[in-house]
Structure formats: C-alpha cells, structure tokens
Amino acid sequence: MAAFASDNYAPAHPAILDAVAAANAGHAVSYGEDPWTDRLTEHVRHHFGDQAQAYPVFNGTGANVVSLGALLPRWGSAIVTDVAHLHTDENGAPERVAGVKLLPVDAPDGKMRPESWGPYTINLGDPHRPQALAVSLTQSTELGTVYSVDEVRGLVDTAHAYGMGVHVDGSRIANAAAHLGLPLRAITTDLGIDVLSFGGTKNGILLGEVVVVLNPESVHGIEFVRKMSMQLASKMRYVSAQLAALLDPEHDLWLANATASNARATQLRDGVDALAEELAADGRTHESGAPLLHVTNPTQANVVFPTLPRSVADAVRAEHPFYDWRPGAHPDLVESRWMCSWDTTEDDVDAFLAALRKAFG
Structure with a gap:
C-alpha cells in the first residue's frame, strides 16, 4: 500500500x-x-x-x-x-x-x-x-x-x-x-x-x-x-x-530522485483534474455550489493540494495514507495534501486515482 x-x-x-x-x-x-x-x-x-x-x-x-x-x-x-x-x-x-x-x-x-x-x-x-x-x-x-x-x-x-x-x-x-x-x-x-x-x-x-x-x-x-x-x-x-x-x-541522484517525484505529482494532478472535470460535467457539485473536487494552486513540485468532501478523503485514506492540510470552506469539505516520493511509481498513482474514483462513486 x-x-x-x-x-x-x-x-x-x-x-x-x-x-x-x-x-x-x-x-x-x-x-x-x-x-x-x-x-x-x-x-x-x-x-x-x-x-x-x-x-x-x-x-x-x-x-x-x-x-x-x-x-x-x-x-x-x-x-x-x-x-x-x-x-x-x-x-x-x-x-x-x-x-x-x-x-x-x-x-x-x-x-x-x-x-x-x-x-x-x-x-x-x-x-x-x-x-x-x-x-x-x-x-x-x-x-x-x-x-x-x-x-x-x-x-x-x-x-x-x-x-x-x-x-x-x-x-x-x-x-x-x-x-x-x-x-x-x-x-x-x-x-x-x-x-x-x-x-x-x-x-x-x-x-x-x-x-x-x-x-x-x-x-x-x-x-x-x-x-x-x-x-x-x-x-x-x-x-x-x-x-x-x-x-x-x-550520478546527480538528487536530481533523478526529485525529477521522479515531481513527475508522479504531475501525473496525479492530471488525473485529479480529469476527474474534477467529469464530476462537473455530470452536474455533481457540493450543496453550496462549490466543486466537489478542485485544486487551487499549481502543482510545480511533488505535492498536490486538493479540496474534496471529508467522507471521500477518509475513504481513500483507508487505502493510501495521507494528511489533511486545513479545513475547507464548509465543514464537510477539507483540503488534503497528497505527496509523491522518489519511489512513487506510475502504478501507485493509478491505484490512488482508482481509489479516488471509487470513493466518488
């Protein structure tokens, strides 16, 4: 895991x-x-x-x-x-x-x-x-x-x-x-x-x-x-x-490791953005009118900060541990932090995105 x-x-x-x-x-x-x-x-x-x-x-x-x-x-x-x-x-x-x-x-x-x-x-x-x-x-x-x-x-x-x-x-x-x-x-x-x-x-x-x-x-x-x-x-x-x-x-191992973790975060961000677009196209939004899933800041290093329902975050966290960063604009929304490492693989990211899709139903 x-x-x-x-x-x-x-x-x-x-x-x-x-x-x-x-x-x-x-x-x-x-x-x-x-x-x-x-x-x-x-x-x-x-x-x-x-x-x-x-x-x-x-x-x-x-x-x-x-x-x-x-x-x-x-x-x-x-x-x-x-x-x-x-x-x-x-x-x-x-x-x-x-x-x-x-x-x-x-x-x-x-x-x-x-x-x-x-x-x-x-x-x-x-x-x-x-x-x-x-x-x-x-x-x-x-x-x-x-x-x-x-x-x-x-x-x-x-x-x-x-x-x-x-x-x-x-x-x-x-x-x-x-x-x-x-x-x-x-x-x-x-x-x-x-x-x-x-x-x-x-x-x-x-x-x-x-x-x-x-x-x-x-x-x-x-x-x-x-x-x-x-x-x-x-x-x-x-x-x-x-x-x-x-x-x-x-060998420049420092650069190879950093490049690898950045690439996986970019892959993760692309997957999150694609899912967010699908949710919006299906008309699925928060009761306040806010998107169910969105990322505010650009992903330039090895981390993604998505805002999503707490229930979804908790469901995904059961399979792939991560931390919450700060509360969202509403009590049932939270901004989480998803960090990639030098050893994070493409398959790891795909599995994480699959768990995210499953949690959104």
Whole structure:
C-alpha cells in the first residue's frame, strides 16, 4: 500500500545504503575530519561554487536553527511566511533554541513578496521593536509552488538593500531545481542567497541535511552554533557519506530522485483534474455550489493540494495514507495534501486515482 502522506515516509535509495556500508570500514577521525565529509565539501562546491562551506547536521529543523542562529545577531528577527515550516512545524525551535523571533507574513500561494515586509521594515532601528535582519523563504514552498529566478532575485535584492541576510529552507530545493530545469547554483548562489538548508531526507537519504553557507561573510561562529544546537555528529562520516552520494555530480541522484517525484505529482494532478472535470460535467457539485473536487494552486513540485468532501478523503485514506492540510470552506469539505516520493511509481498513482474514483462513486 503506497502512502501519499509525506516524502519522509519513503525508504532510503539503495545507492545511499551502499554509501553508508562503504563508509563503515575501519576507523575514521570524528566530528567531520574524515574523507567522506571532505568529499561532501567537494560536491557542494561543484554545485554551489568554490566559496561554499558545508556543515552536515542531523535534520531539517536543526539545519534551519543553525542557519538562522549563525546568520543573525542576538537581537535579530527573521521574516517568514505564515505557512513556513519554521513557523508552523518546528515547535518554536528557532525561538526556543536559537532565540530568533519569527515575523510571519501572508503567503496565499506559499510565496512571500517584498511588499508584505512593510510592518517590519518600518521599525528597523527602533530598539523597542523586533529587528527584521533576515528573510527565510522556502524553495519549493510548503504549498508545492516554486519561486521563479526573477522572484528570488527580487526578494534577495530587496532584503540586502535593507541590510538583511537571506536564508533558504531548501528541504525540497531539489524539486524546485528539477521543475525549473536549472542547476542548484543558478537558483541560490547566483541570486545572492546567503545560507541554504539543503534537504536530503525528503529526497532519498536515511537521515541528515547540510547547511550550505554560500556567503561566508554573512555568518558568524557557525561551528559553535552547530555544536551548541546539538547538531554536530561525532560519527559524521555516516551523514556525510549519504549526502556525498546524493550530490555526486557523476550520478546527480538528487536530481533523478526529485525529477521522479515531481513527475508522479504531475501525473496525479492530471488525473485529479480529469476527474474534477467529469464530476462537473455530470452536474455533481457540493450543496453550496462549490466543486466537489478542485485544486487551487499549481502543482510545480511533488505535492498536490486538493479540496474534496471529508467522507471521500477518509475513504481513500483507508487505502493510501495521507494528511489533511486545513479545513475547507464548509465543514464537510477539507483540503488534503497528497505527496509523491522518489519511489512513487506510475502504478501507485493509478491505484490512488482508482481509489479516488471509487470513493466518488
């Protein structure tokens, strides 16, 4: 039974397991002074430029906490979207652990816009108000949308003009690069991003992410921040070996996995849209007049957000686990989240769509 709940549900890619097994040979210096971490740094610099610095960590929350903790002074705050994982799904870790106040702005499609920063930029220099000294954007966004190159450039240029640093939560940045058809450097380093949380867990590895410092002058004491945030692995070779295998330019497994999961989400979206059209053609609508099935935002990465009756969602979920995202416009409607993974197959999607059709009768 294939799950569509989260790309975290997926197993590790066999090549990643092979890399871990290969790293499990003999003794190696701890805390990152090992050949696998050196290799990871080489691959990171291949993708992001010679100035890039790599700091492996245990998980995505840790990567974000370390990034903001090193990017901001003690009095600094960070602007995020109202749906940012930093803001909604990390249990206040940036504020509790790093002491970074988060300043949310509305983002109906998951993307922030510079004009939304006004309530915070107007207070820059006022010691009574939180100081917005960084911006954190998510690429691809929590709603499955992808910032264009021009959108990111506009955000970065505006932030830097205000003296703010720019962090990217890139837990799914591989999916964004696959959608845009661009190398990683073109959507990060070349646009002036300062620090990136590069995701691996959602793209085929066992555990681990890597903080990639793209502008070394923008961070301070990151080695100390990583340690005090409990994100420094003693046997780092096992984390680094996975990320090195993922980013190895000879194979570009990061891109292959992301391309595969994006393709399955596109297949799923096409099937949902076709069914929605059939329901509408048959005159089947919600009692309020709303469509029985529809998707609002474009599907650009590896996730689809449909709105449908709760009864239908529950029937499909019994066969294919997934999460609900938020309530619909009416009590008996719900917006769900259907996530595809690197190992999701065409047959998995077909089976899911068959279950959906069955639930609609």
